Amino acid sequence: MNILKKLTTNIPPITKSFSVSSAHNTNYSCKLLVIGGGSGGCAIAAKFARRLKKDEVYILEPNEEHYFQPLWTLVGAGVKTVPQTRRRMKSVLPSNAKWLKDAAVSIKPKSNSVMTKEGHEIQYEYLVVCAGLQNDYAKVPGMLEALKHPASGVSTIYSAEYCGKTWADLRSFKGGEAVFTYPDTPIKCPGAPQKIAYLTDSYLRMSHVRSKSNITYNTCLPVIFGVKKYADALMKVVERKNIKVNYKTVLKEVRSDKKEAVFYTDDKTKEITLPYDMLHVTPPMKTPEFLARGDPSLVDGGGFLAVDKYTLRHARYPNVYGLGDCINTPNSKTVAAVAKQLKVVEMNLSRAMSNDEPNKKYDGYGACPLLTEYGKCILAEFVYDGVPHETMPFNQARESTIAYYMKKDLFPLLYWTLMVRGYYNGPEIVRNIINPLGN
Ligand SMILES: Cc1cc2nc3c(=O)[nH]c(=O)nc-3n(C[C@H](O)[C@H](O)[C@H](O)COP(=O)(O)OP(=O)(O)OC[C@H]3O[C@@H](n4cnc5c(N)ncnc54)[C@H](O)[C@@H]3O)c2cc1C
Known part of the structure; x- marks a missing residue:
């Protein structure tokens, strides 16, 4: 009894000591x-x-x-490298x-x-x-196996491991079917699955194989983008680039042995099988x-x-x-x-x-630099309910070179120098100066 008492009184209270390599709980x-x-x-x-x-x-x-x-999209398009995205x-x-x-x-x-x-x-x-x-790879049978196989032609910009493979697949693509997907779960940067489709189109034009290729973008959504102002502008990009869009279409399985992507319509009534030479997947996420x-x-x-x-x-x-x-x-x-x-x-x-109630409110702000080709970008900025909330004193639904360089160079700089150190809270201050009335 005495021993037990001694042992339990010797157990230290919650300690503030710290050791990364401690073997003990x-x-x-x-x-x-x-x-x-x-x-x-x-x-x-x-x-x-x-x-x-x-x-x-x-x-x-x-x-x-x-x-x-955010730079993984540009890694997939060969503009940046993975080490440039990492610290x-x-x-x-x-x-x-x-x-x-x-x-x-x-x-x-x-x-x-x-x-x-x-x-x-x-x-x-x-x-x-x-x-x-x-990424929830297991939700789509065959996806992870195909990603892991170096010559499968299947890649994703949604991973540090596989975004370089997108660029490799682009360079080795000699024409045929290029297929893109958007899953039926919430995802990060909902614009990225279409950005990489647009950059693929641009690259294939530069490498003179676009006339020998078809690009198909398959999305679970009923629209190309959730904010109407930008969706209208993006539909013009889709038409100009001759990209076929299948709405309400969800990737169900990747059959890499036959180079087939199997989809179902969102009500699960119809199955569609698309052959591919290059498949860019956006994995479901959780x-x-x-x-x-x-x-x-x-x-x-x-x-x-x-x-x-x-x-x-x-x-x-x-x-x-x-x-x-x-x-x-x-x-x-x-x-x-x-x-x-x-x-x-x-x-x-x-x-x-300080025992006070919260009083600061988040307005739902988000932004998506939609790269439409090398050197061009639609900089979507909006708040809750899809209301545009733009920073620049011009119509951001127009494809712009400035927005491209902001995405490629300015945002990474802001991120590494200010944001990770807790000194960046979004463009509010800049907006109040250069675009006080908004548009
Ligand atoms: C391809 C791509 C393109 C994108 N493009 C853009 C863009 O153009 N513009 C834009 O604004 N955003 C973009 N994003 C989205 C952006 O990167 C994310 O929204 C952002 O990183 C979210 O930050 P977070 O802190 O919530 O999550 P993360 O930055 O993902 O951090 C989560 C952290 O939690 C850690 N973690 C996970 N599980 C545990 C656990 N059990 N215990 C402890 N830690 C854990 C992880 O290791 C990770 O470090 C893009 C993302 C991708 C993938």
Whole structure:
């Protein structure tokens, strides 16, 4: 009995010690825990690492590398390389915060704690979840096998591993059927599946094989783009480029042995088989397991963190906030949206830390630089309900060279120098100066 008492009294209380390589299970505790060190996680951690004391912010992130994913479209088109999209995670996370190189496996919101893959438990006072979206290859039989095979002609810009393969496939394409897909789940950057189709058209024209090829874009959606102003402009691009669009059509299976892509119509009444020489897939996507299969009180029916669409505070747990692709707000899932959400979470969470109610509102801002050819881009910017909200003092539905170079050079620069350090909250300030009335 005495021994037992001695043993239990010797168990340390929740400790603030930190070791990446610890073999033993540890209890950590922190003021603010950020799950995910991607676009949202890095930036929100940087903001609070400045506001709070050293090591009061913890970041839970398993990956050694951080990517600026929007450039993967340009990797697929041969304009950028994968290393240009990548930085060491350590170099982008704030030095004033503690990085736990581990992954969340469950959140216990009632006891304010998170369990990790390595078996540790982290107690938090406040939590920001920004764990992004993952490709759900298993949902389409044959997709992953085809992606892995170097000579399959199947690629995707939605992965650091396979976006270089898109460029290789483009260069080796000598004419035939080029097929593109858009899945029936929410995805990040909903414009990217068509951007790569447009760039493919441009490349095939430059390499004189366009006249020997057909391009088919298959989308689960009933329209080319969700905002009418830009959809109208994009339909002209589609017609000019002679791209065939199949609406309400979802990829069901990839038969790489026969080079066939099998689709069904969204009501599942009809099956269509398209032969391909080059197939660009946009995989279905899902939130990470700890959300998708986690505590149901945290998520909506689709496995997305259930937050108030304006305050970004969790619908049930007031000390929990969300950012970026893994939350259930009805905006376009983009870095541009994350930038705008950052300020909202920063202000509302700071107020929560002073026992005040959140009062800053997210307006649903998102942006999508729709590359229509090498050197041209339609820069879509909009808020909730598809209302355009443009920054530049010209009609952004027109294809523009300026917008192309903003996408290719300016946005990556802003991202690496300001955003990951928590200093960029979207183009609001610039818009108020150069386009105060909006258009
Ligand atoms: C091909 C492509 C083109 C795009 N084009 C554009 C564009 O033109 N403009 C634009 O604004 N946006 C674009 N985007 C979208 C943009 O990249 C995302 O919306 C943005 O990165 C979302 O940020 P996030 O922090 O929510 O997620 P991410 O940046 O994906 O970060 C999520 C982080 O969570 C981590 N994580 C996952 N699971 C766990 C776990 N269990 N525990 C701990 N950590 C975990 C991951 O390792 C990752 O680091 C594009 C994306 C792609 C793929």
